[in-house]
Amino acid sequence: MAMKLKPLNxxxxxxxxxxxxxxxxxxxxAAEKGARLVLxxxxxxxxxxxxxxxxxxxxxxxxxxxxxxxxxxxxxxxDAALSYYGGFDTWVNDAGVxxxxxxxxxxDEDNRRLFDTNFWGVVYGSLVAAxxxxxxxxxxxxxxxxxxxxxxxxxxMYAASKHAVKGFTDSLRIELEEEGAxxxxxxxxxxxxxxxxxxxxxxxxxxxxxxxxxxxEPEEVAKAILYxxxxxxxxxxxxxxxKLMSLTQKLAPGLMDVANETFMTDQQLLDEPAQHHxxxxxxxxxxxxxxxRIKDTMKTSLYTRAVTNPMITGAVVAAAGAAALALxxxxxxxxxxxxxxxxxxxxxxxxxxxxxxGNPPQDxxxxxxxxxxxxxxxxxxx
Numbered sequence: 001m002a003m004k005l006k007p008l009n010x011x012x013x014x015x016x017x018x019x020x021x022x023x024x025x026x027x028x029x030a031a032e033k034g035a036r037l038v039l040x041x042x043x044x045x046x047x048x049x050x051x052x053x054x055x056x057x058x059x060x061x062x063x064x065x066x067x068x069x070x071x072x073x074x075x076x077x078x079d080a081a082l083s084y085y086g087g088f089d090t091w092v093n094d095a096g097v098x099x100x101x102x103x104x105x106x107x108d109e110d111n112r113r114l115f116d117t118n119f120w121g122v123v124y125g126s127l128v129a130a131x132x133x134x135x136x137x138x139x140x141x142x143x144x145x146x147x148x149x150x151x152x153x154x155x156x157m158y159a160a161s162k163h164a165v166k167g168f169t170d171s172l173r174i175e176l177e178e179e180g181a182x183x184x185x186x187x188x189x190x191x192x193x194x195x196x197x198x199x200x201x202x203x204x205x206x207x208x209x210x211x212x213x214x215x216x217e218p219e220e221v222a223k224a225i226l227y228x229x230x231x232x233x234x235x236x237x238x239x240x241x242x243k244l245m246s247l248t249q250k251l252a253p254g255l256m257d258v259a260n261e262t263f264m265t266d267q268q269l270l271d272e273p274a275q276h277h278x279x280x281x282x283x284x285x286x287x288x289x290x291x292x293r294i295k296d297t298m299k300t301s302l303y304t305r306a307v308t309n310p311m312i313t314g315a316v317v318a319a320a321g322a323a324a325l326a327l328x329x330x331x332x333x334x335x336x337x338x339x340x341x342x343x344x345x346x347x348x349x350x351x352x353x354x355x356x357x358g359n360p361p362q363d364x365x366x367x368x369x370x371x372x373x374x375x376x377x378x379x380x381x382x
Contacts, residue, residue, distance in 0.1 A: 003182040005089075005139055005230050009034030012088040013229065014081055016068050016125060017095030019046040019287035021195030022143065025222040026092060028290075031059035033226065038081045038088065039063045041095065046287020068095045068121030069113070078128045090139040090229040091129035093122040097281050098158040098197065100268065101204025110202055111157050113281055118161035119168070126172055130183060137182035141228050142169045143221075144189045144235075146242030150249040150256060152264045154205075173234070186228040189246075190221045191239030191301075194292045200280035208274055212267035214241040215297045218290055220304055227308045240303030 013030050017023035019041035027039055031054045039047055044065035054061040064080045066073035081088040096118045099106055122142050129140050147159040148166040166187060173185035192211035195218050203209055216239045224236045237243045249256045279285065 003137060003184060003232055005137070005184060005232065008226060008230060011090055011229065012036045012038065012081060012085045013090040013092065014038040014040065014077060014088050014125075014129070015092045015094060016040045016066075016074075016077070016121065017143075018063075019043040019050065020200075020285070020289050021197060021292075022190070022193060022218045022221045022225075023092070023094040024050065024288070025218040025290045026094065026225050027054065027061070029219070029222040029226055030229075031057070031061065034059075035090075035229075036085055037061040038077060038085070040066045040068070040077045041284070041287065042067050043284035043287035046284075049288060067117075068093075068125060069116030071120075071124045074121070074124040074128055077125075078132065082132075087132060087136060088129070088138070089133075089136075090141065091125055091133075092141045092143070092225055092229075093125040094143045094225075095121050096143065096161075097279070097285075098155055098201040099204070099281065100154050100198075100201050100209050102154065103156045105204050106157060110281060114157055115161055115164075118158070119164045122165050123168060126168070126185075130172070130176060130181070133183045134181050139184040139186065139229050140172070141186045141188060141225055143225075144169070144187045146189055146191045146237070146239070146245055148187070148189050149246040150260075152260050152268075154265055154268050184228070184232040186233050187235040188221065188224055188228065189235060189237045189242060191216055191237070191242030191245075193218050193221055193238070194294045194297045196286060196289050196292050198292060199276065200285040202279040202281040203274050203277045205269060206274055207269035208272040210268060210270050210294060211292075212264060213296075214239065215294050216241075216301055217297055217299055220301050224304055224308065231308075233308075236304065236307060238304045239298075239301045243303055 008030060013035045015023050015027055015030070015037065018027050018037075018039035020043075023039075023041070027037055027050065031037060037054065037060065039051060039061055040063065041047055042065065044063075047063035047065060051061045051063045062080060062084050064077045066077050068074055078088075097114060099110055099114055126140050126142065129138070132138075133140070142165055144165045145159075145162040147155065148162040151159045166189075169185060169187045176183045176185060192213070192215040194211075194215050198209035198211060201209055221238045224238050227233065228236060237246065245256070248259075
């Protein structure tokens with residue numbers, strides 16, 4: 001059967017992890033394009049408010065309070081889409097959480113909980129989506145990471161889970177193509193993204209957590225997800241910085257190891273005391289917030305814009321090597337001078353790296369604070 005993806009304004013889209021960060025940015029962006037939405041997360045209070053906001057602004061959305069680490073919860077998400085909309089066209093597996101801590105410090109219980117969400121949630125969502133789409137077609141979009149391609153200290157088990165997501169997604173794609181199913185399977189690999197991710201991570205350190213630069217805004221990932229919902233694309237890296245790290249890992253893995261050993265631990269920790277050690281690993285975190293607390297970020301990724309526009313892909317990829325060297329040197333110098341995060345502006349198309357003043361992103365939902373809880377399926381709307 002030939003693969004044909006619908007325009008967004010004709011689609012029903014399921015998004016897990018929709019209560020904050022990338023999932024929430026994608027929900028708002030998809031609603032603006034006319035997609036009908038099924039939003040899922042553990043935080044029912046946040047989902048209720050987000051759904052109400054979308055519907056009040058002329059969109060169409062329903063929500064299901066669910067924990068993707070449980071197969072029966074994922075099935076409830078699919079059942080809600082079937083009951084309310086008669087089916088779905090795109091399924092986005094976005095739910096995820098991290099742990100900051102050395103591998104010999106983290107408990108088995110925490111590691112298994114992380115894999116339940118990051119890996120098994122993707123597996124359950126992908127398989128239930130594929131079962132439905134085999135006859136009608138559609139897109140399965142799984143959120144991996146730049147750490148699907150390499151490992152770093154302090155987030156070793158998160159990196160392992162994202163490697164597993166990549167292996168599963170690639171294998172699923174091959175099997176579906178082998179049987180001729182009209183299903184597009186895309187792996188999205190974001191670089192560091194300015195979401196509440198560090199706040200939601202379980203923290204084994206004594207420090208407040210952050211992300212190493214360059215850090216991009218979540219709207220860039222949302223754009224890539226919507227592109228994959230309407231175009232058959234194998235994978236998309238979001239952020240030229242992530243692409244350069246992945247490229248260096250492939251071409252010079254020993255060099256990448258040395259760089260990560262030297263700089264990566266310090267670039268993930270701030271000189272401030274930790275505030276929330278438990279994070280959102282075992283319970284819902286703060287919902288309703290798209291952006292994180294990193295002030296100096298890159299608003300767009302020219303690299304990602306290029307790879308979603310085939311006319312200019314070649315020129316940007318050709319410049320990646322030069323940009324990789326410039327970025328690595330810049331980060332070494334920056335780390336040696338001070339540990340405060342500054343804005344790193346990467347002009348990826350020509351391999352130029354600049355440091356420029358930045359302003360904190362304005363998040364229309366940043367003042368919202370929802371107490372999270374795991375709840376049964378809501379009485380309204382389903």
